[in-house]
Amino acid sequence: MGDYNFNKRQCVFALKKLGFYLNNDRTGSHDKYAFPKNYLIPAGHRPFIMIPRHNELKVQHQIIKELKTVGGDKLMGKFMELL
Numbered sequence: 001m002g003d004y005n006f007n008k009r010q011c012v013f014a015l016k017k018l019g020f021y022l023n024n025d026r027t028g029s030h031d032k033y034a035f036p037k038n039y040l041i042p043a044g045h046r047p048f049i050m051i052p053r054h055n056e057l058k059v060q061h062q063i064i065k066e067l068k069t070v071g072g073d074k075l076m077g078k079f080m081e082l083l
Contacts, residue, residue: 004060004061004063004064005060006057006060006083007055007056007057008051008052008053008054008055008056008057009055010083011051011057011060011063011083012031012033012051013082014079014082014083015033015049015051015079017082018036018075018078018079018082019036019038020033020034020035020036020049021033021034021036022034023048029052029053029054030050030051030052030053031050031051031052031053032048032049032050032051033048033049033051034047034048035047035048035049035070039070039071039075040070041070042069042070045066045069045070049063049066049067051063064076064079064080067079
């Protein structure tokens with residue numbers, strides 16, 4: 001696993017630039033960011049990414065892994081460029 005160094009603010013900024021949108025239906029300690037409609041979600045995969053609300057992220061590798069699963073290296077590369 002690589003060492004990814006970004007915080008919540010940077011992550012949310014990059015996700016919004018890629019077309020993700022906030023899709024919360026409850027209050028809690030995480031926000032749901034739904035994938036844009038132009039991405040085909042694989043069977044068995046959640047149609048959103050959970051981002052913790054606290055500023056210091058410790059799950060950067062999991063966020064990158066979910067982006068790569070849905071959008072491949074292209075989506076992951078765009079995300080990393082926007083950070």
